[in-house]
Amino acid sequence: MSVSFVGAGPGAADLLTLRAARLLAAADLVLYPGTYLDPEILAHCGAETELVDTQDLDLDAITRHLVDGARAGRQVVRLTSGDPSLYSALHEQTRRLDAAGVGWQVTPGVPAYAAAAALVGRELTVPHVAQSVVLTRTRARSSPMGAGEDLLAFAATGATLVLHLAITRTRDLMAELEPVLGADCPVLVVHRASQPEELVLRGTVGTVADLVERSGLRQAAVILLGRALAEDGDGGESFLYSAARERRSPRD
Incomplete structure (x- = not known):
């Protein structure tokens, strides 16, 4: 049973x-x-x-x-x-x-943020740019956020942000985040990744609200923000695969 x-x-x-x-x-x-x-x-x-x-x-x-x-x-x-x-x-x-x-x-299942990242071909953790990902949401018609869960504090860490259940508040959220992230910070909005009606909006903190409002999106979308999402980003390379990294012999 x-x-x-x-x-x-x-x-x-x-x-x-x-x-x-x-x-x-x-x-x-x-x-x-x-x-x-x-x-x-x-x-x-x-x-x-x-x-x-x-x-x-x-x-x-x-x-x-x-x-x-x-x-x-x-x-x-x-x-x-x-x-x-x-x-x-x-x-x-x-x-x-x-x-x-x-x-x-x-x-378990494939989470929406992973499907969104796959669709746009972005790694959310880029060496020397962002090594952390914050999965969060904002409060509208939903349960209160936990004590200490402040979006601006999350943004200030430089981590890649993934906002769930936030699409209807895009303009207000971008206005709050702009002083911390900058108007030019990359933003990707992904609606129904992997489904027939999937949609990707590419913008910045300063432009994405207009894109969302023109698209008419009201649900089933995740918002990805952060410098790691830049198309022409110049992050470092992972030490894990570096030629300079000492590797043990299989016999060790």
């Missing part, structure tokens, strides 16, 4: 893990986030699988489906967009399953 939380990846049906595809093929009941998920993902399910779109359900209603399905002896999959470790409500759902005495396990 258990539930499998499965990362659906960024949307493309062939970017699921092999384990995720096997779980979907064997599932009797699949709950999925219709707002963010490409329907092609569900092609991995069997013909008799019951499919429940959760975009209009609250957490308690979702939990009832999970608990009732598991108690009935059905193989239950709860799909999440991207990877369950980020903004998936995994904590809230598993806490409820624990209280109901229902077991669970997690299968």
